[in-house]
Amino acid sequence: MQVPLLRLQCGVNSYDWGKVGQESAAAKYAATTAAPDFTIEADKPYAELWMGTHPSLPSKDVETQRSLLDMVQDNQALMSTEISERFGGKLPFLFKVLSIRKALSIQAHPNKKLAEQLHARDPKNYPDDNHKPEMTIAITPFEGVCGFRPLAEIVHFLHAVKPLRTLVGDQAATEFEKLVKGNEDSEDSEGIKKNKDALRSLFTTLMESPSEKIEAACKELISEAESNPDRFATLSGDVATNPTNPSELAALAKRLDGQFPNDIGLFVFFFLNFVKLEPGEAMFLKADDIHAYISGDIIECMASSDNVVRAGFTPKFKDVSTLTQMLTYRYAPIEEQKLQATDYPYATLNATAYSSASSAILYDPPIDEFSVIKTDLNRKGAKVTFDGISGPSILICTRGKGKITVGPKTEEVQEGHVFFVGATAECIIENTGSGEGEDDVFTTFKAFCELPPTGEES
Numbered sequence: 001m002q003v004p005l006l007r008l009q010c011g012v013n014s015y016d017w018g019k020v021g022q023e024s025a026a027a028k029y030a031a032t033t034a035a036p037d038f039t040i041e042a043d044k045p046y047a048e049l050w051m052g053t054h055p056s057l058p059s060k061d062v063e064t065q066r067s068l069l070d071m072v073q074d075n076q077a078l079m080s081t082e083i084s085e086r087f088g089g090k091l092p093f094l095f096k097v098l099s100i101r102k103a104l105s106i107q108a109h110p111n112k113k114l115a116e117q118l119h120a121r122d123p124k125n126y127p128d129d130n131h132k133p134e135m136t137i138a139i140t141p142f143e144g145v146c147g148f149r150p151l152a153e154i155v156h157f158l159h160a161v162k163p164l165r166t167l168v169g170d171q172a173a174t175e176f177e178k179l180v181k182g183n184e185d186s187e188d189s190e191g192i193k194k195n196k197d198a199l200r201s202l203f204t205t206l207m208e209s210p211s212e213k214i215e216a217a218c219k220e221l222i223s224e225a226e227s228n229p230d231r232f233a234t235l236s237g238d239v240a241t242n243p244t245n246p247s248e249l250a251a252l253a254k255r256l257d258g259q260f261p262n263d264i265g266l267f268v269f270f271f272l273n274f275v276k277l278e279p280g281e282a283m284f285l286k287a288d289d290i291h292a293y294i295s296g297d298i299i300e301c302m303a304s305s306d307n308v309v310r311a312g313f314t315p316k317f318k319d320v321s322t323l324t325q326m327l328t329y330r331y332a333p334i335e336e337q338k339l340q341a342t343d344y345p346y347a348t349l350n351a352t353a354y355s356s357a358s359s360a361i362l363y364d365p366p367i368d369e370f371s372v373i374k375t376d377l378n379r380k381g382a383k384v385t386f387d388g389i390s391g392p393s394i395l396i397c398t399r400g401k402g403k404i405t406v407g408p409k410t411e412e413v414q415e416g417h418v419f420f421v422g423a424t425a426e427c428i429i430e431n432t433g434s435g436e437g438e439d440d441v442f443t444t445f446k447a448f449c450e451l452p453p454t455g456e457e458s
């Protein structure tokens with residue numbers, strides 16, 4: 001029988017927002033196992049490396065040059081019969097590396113029901129009927145926006161940012177303030193619903209602003225950011241909702257305006273949480289959560305789907321009315337959007353791994369399609385053994401050098417290499433040293449799907 005360890009050849013997309021040439025981790029990773037006709041062009045943007053069976057950019061088995069989709073459909077045991085049946089013979093997740101130079105569109109991904117409707121109505125712009133919850137793990141420092149800010153912060157910006165108030169109109173702003181006043185932190189369902197309705201109404205007003213008003217407001221905002229960055233978007237006095245670092249916010253506004261001049265996205269920013277993730281930190285976006293990525297290199301894992309509803313910072317198709325209708329309007333501090341990793345209990349470290357404080361940690365969002373394990377093996381000889389699991393895995397190395405073993409088969413692993421590991425296979429990875437002394441860490445990310453035992457809620 002064939003050993004269930006496949007080295008994969010993965011393609012990279014060239015969207016405009018990607019990092020350019022060798023700057024792009026996605027491009028560099030792709031180049032380590034590239035098709036013969038692939039070379040990194042110095043001035044071309046490279047955005048996303050795709051690892052999986054999605055038909056838009058399917059991965060291939062290096063050895064046989066067959067698509068991974070072909071392989072898993074030919075041999076159901078690679079994914080487990082149960083997962084194969086449930087997900088129609090396709091990998092349940094799509095694993096990616098994104099290298100972000102400039103902001104991605106402000107977007108949300110439809111839930112399953114809406115995805116089916118959108119796909120039926122407009123298959124060109126909505127190529128899938130599947131939902132797309134997604135998780136982001138930073139591999140370099142990351143910036144983005146996600147989820148709505150606590151309401152008190154939005155009220156603050158309506159006062160402190162004059163062009164924002166002009167844009168939504170004084171009447172809508174006053175109405176919003178009246179509706180949420182004293183109710184901002186309400187925890188009963190009726191209070192929350194009232195707040196969400198008020199937020200939906202104000203946000204829809206903002207998103208429907210006519211373009212000449214947007215242009216004037218952007219110019220006014222940028223002139224404020226330039227003339228007085230230290231007081232940008234603040235109110236005088238010791239105001240609790242003043243942003244902690246106004247000049248950073250001013251610089252960000254200028255940067256975004258440089259990337260997308262006169263774009264409504266500049267004002268959406270005042271409604272959404274500004275998130276910074278350090279390497280290893282993660283956030284999870286449920287279906288219908290609004291977000292936009294701004295900069296950094298990230299690992300992303302999602303349900304295998306390509307549906308995006310966009311409404312700003314993009315030259316692509318915008319669908320403002322779908323977006324404003326679909327959003328959950330959940331508002332919360334950013335800490336609640338982050339996903340904390342936990343120890344992964346089904347991995348055994350050897351002595352060298354223990355003594356070098358190596359680790360295997362689990363990012364486990366509340367969905368069935370995927371989880372991700374990050375492994376740092378900090379010294380040559382450090383080794384981890386993963387128990388076999390009842391589903392498929394894809395592993396990528398983002399740093400250092402090592403090897404991977406499944407049964408009788410061992411392969412060398414370098415930064416950018418990608419492997420598929422079949423269901424139930426025990427898998428061992430080991431740091432074989434980069435020869436760079438102190439900085440000898442071997443880092444991998446392993447996405448996998450394992451269905452909860454039947455009868456149990458996920």
Ligand SMILES: [Zn+2]
Nearest residue numbers: 107109134291
């Ligand atoms: Zn997204």
